[in-house]
Amino acid sequence: MHVRTLLRGLAVALTVSFALAGGHASAAPTTAEDSALAPRVLTYDASASAEFKAAVDRGAAIWNESVDGVELRPVAAGQRANIRILADNGWPRALTTTLGNGTVYIGRQAVVQGYDTVRISAHELGHILGLPDRKPGPCSSLMSGSSAGTACKNPYPNAAEKAEVEENFGGVFVGPAVAPRNVVTVD
Incomplete structure (x- = not known):
């Protein structure tokens, strides 16, 4: 913004x-x-994210604070969301159908192991925004994911990650964006 x-x-x-x-x-x-x-508005449905809803909302807010070309908003009642967010007992992962669309799983397995829920949420949303994993990587890289270790609590994208999302969504200009279909990223 x-x-x-x-x-x-x-x-x-x-x-x-x-x-x-x-x-x-x-x-x-x-x-x-x-x-x-105007940014490209993507809606997300966190109604099935259980105990992670606040972390998901914070992860979306972090992306909104960090980039101009896309804005993540909670879905309105009766509206179909671009992004579905679910809690499950597995490892966190994202299934991207197209750029800006897909399903995020906030897996409890990583939380039980000590990973930060806001970092997980922001990281998985990063996949939906077109970013790949960057492993191994330092804590300063959001997309380093679990390779940064459980002590890493940084939920913010670095400058390169922000720039890549801006490029994916055409900077500040609205327009169609294309990404590979049906990509599963397990972190």
Whole structure:
């Protein structure tokens, strides 16, 4: 959301500057501007994520704070979600059907072993956003997953991971994105 805020602020500043310089300024319709700068909205359904719902919501919020090209929102009642999130007793994994669509499993096995639930959630959502595992890897890499160890609590994507998601979703511009179909990533 940082780039959209900056661009809107710049547009307002230019309009005010032009008006102060004696010119006549009028605001352009915001619908074209907003649609060009709008993130691609993906909805997620965490209703079956059991005890991990708060961690899933926090993982989605972290992605929303970190990138501009895509926004993760909870699904509205009666709406079909792009991402389903389920809790189970296995290992965390993501089944990506297309970029931005799929199913995330928050596996209790990793939680029992001591892995952080918010990191797991953000990591698995990263797969849905098109990121692969980067193992082995340091704790500073969200997509290093379990290879960073149980002491790693970092749920934030690094600069390269953010840039890759921005590229996957066309930066700040809305448009179709394509990814491999039916990819299962087990972490």
